[in-house]
Amino acid sequence: MIKQGIDVLTLTRVGRRYGDTVALDGVDFTVPENTYMSLLGASGSGKTTLLRLIAGFEEPDEGEIAIHGERIDGKPSHLRDIGFVFQNFALFPHLSVSENVAFGLRHRAHAPLTNETEIRDRTEAALKLVGLDGFGHRGVSAISGGQRQRVALARTLVCEPRIVLLDEPLGALDANLRARMCDELKAIRERLGVSFLHVTGSETEALTMGDEVAVLAQGRIMQADAPDTLFGAPRNAESARHLNAWNIFDAALCGNAFGHGQIAVRFDQMDVTAIGNAPDARPALTATYLTGEFNGPTALSFFRAEDGTLLQIVDHLSQPRLPDLVEGTRYDLHFASDAVRQFHGAA
Numbered sequence: 393m394i395k396q397g398i399d400v401l402t403l404t405r406v407g408r409r410y411g412d413t414v415a416l417d418g419v420d421f422t423v424p425e426n427t428y429m430s431l432l433g434a435s436g437s438g439k440t441t442l443l444r445l446i447a448g449f450e451e452p453d454e455g456e457i458a459i460h461g462e463r464i465d466g467k468p469s470h471l472r473d474i475g476f477v478f479q480n481f482a483l484f485p486h487l488s489v490s491e492n493v494a495f496g497l498r499h500r501a502h503a504p505l506t507n508e509t510e511i512r513d514r515t516e517a518a519l520k521l522v523g524l525d526g527f528g529h530r531g532v533s534a535i536s537g538g539q540r541q542r543v544a545l546a547r548t549l550v551c552e553p554r555i556v557l558l559d560e561p562l563g564a565l566d567a568n569l570r571a572r573m574c575d576e577l578k579a580i581r582e583r584l585g586v587s588f589l590h591v592t593g594s595e596t597e598a599l600t601m602g603d604e605v606a607v608l609a610q611g612r613i614m615q616a617d618a619p620d621t622l623f624g625a626p627r628n629a630e631s632a633r634h635l636n637a638w639n640i641f642d643a644a645l646c647g648n649a650f651g652h653g654q655i656a657v658r659f660d661q662m663d664v665t666a667i668g669n670a671p672d673a674r675p676a677l678t679a680t681y682l683t684g685e686f687n688g689p690t691a692l693s694f695f696r697a698e699d700g701t702l703l704q705i706v707d708h709l710s711q712p713r714l715p716d717l718v719e720g721t722r723y724d725l726h727f728a729s730d731a732v733r734q735f736h737g738a739a
């Protein structure tokens with residue numbers, strides 16, 4: 393659900409270059425209040441640059457960044473009231489869990505705390521929030537990766553930031569722990585009501601976590617939508633490509649049915665028949681079967697279209713619908729007309 397109301401963070405035409413490299417190219421982007429926002433982008437798309445500009449570790453070459461409508465670009469990082477959770481957690485290894493969390497309170501630029509009772513109470517409350525009450529005395533090297541992640545989060549949250557930026561926060565965790573931390577991060581954010589901006593290269597993570605998901609490619613926001621809207625109706629080829637669920641190909645492969653440009657059909661919405669056997673009412677293209685891959689409850693079949701485009705079809709093992717396929721053989725791949733997304737112009 394996209395929440396209506398005021399935005400906590402607004403970027404307007406934000407640009408950043410490094411020499412000849414355009415890292416961000418006129419980014420317009422908003423994060424609403426009380427929202428888990430995922431920012432999905434491939435390596436090199438500008439994700440880290442975007443977070444660094446918001447946090448104030450570097451400044452944009454052009455454009456404006458505002459929090460609750462007040463401009464923050466140009467303002468020193470420590471005066472922006474923004475929390476940052478780094479991929480490697482960046483904890484102080486010689487300090488205990490409690491001291492890591494208390495550090496921000498003692499050293500923050502605005503009104504650092506000196507009252508030990510208040511520091512202790514707020515630290516304990518933050519540790520409780522992330523499910524680590526009772527762990528305060530431990531050294532940060534004597535706890536698990538997931539617990540370190542939660543210490544990093546508590547250290548950020550204890551200062552009550554207006555928004556929390558998370559740079560690939562689950563990247564350092566193993567797969568099981570990652571799934572558990574996904575749920576925990578969402579639950580913690582909901583309890584607090586503060587917006588999170590979570591940067592990731594994983595479409596599964598972005599779609600699972602986000603109330604909204606923004607796709608960043610070539611230094612621009614390609615689409616920002618609720619996860620089901622983005623997944624079901626990507627607005628351009630770039631967004632579709634990032635979802636790892638859509639075949640994107642030249643419309644001309646299907647004859648005249650769709651005119652020019654690129655079209656997309658989801659992996660699970662294509663069917664296969666022997667050449668010439670595609671139902672008349674359904675658009676089709678010819679492609680050669682390359683190989684198959686079992687993936688637990690689903691099976692993937694890979695094809696090469698006549699222009700060289702690689703295509704995938706996913707079959708769910710509980711409801712198999714593909715015939716037996718012979719490697720190196722040509723087939724007709726067909727689909728319903730209303731399964732097609734058609735994109736005009738450049739992505």
Ligand SMILES: Nc1ncnc2c1ncn2[C@@H]1O[C@H](COP(=O)(O)OP(=O)(O)OP(=O)(O)O)[C@@H](O)[C@H]1O
Nearest residue numbers: 410413415433434435436437438439440441442593
């Ligand atoms: N300090 C820098 N000097 C020169 N080029 C840079 C610098 N920082 C980033 N870039 C370039 O800007 C572009 C965006 O980089 P950025 O680190 O923001 O991408 P990213 O999406 O975070 O990638 P990754 O997921 O691999 O960390 C890339 O082409 C990168 O090479």
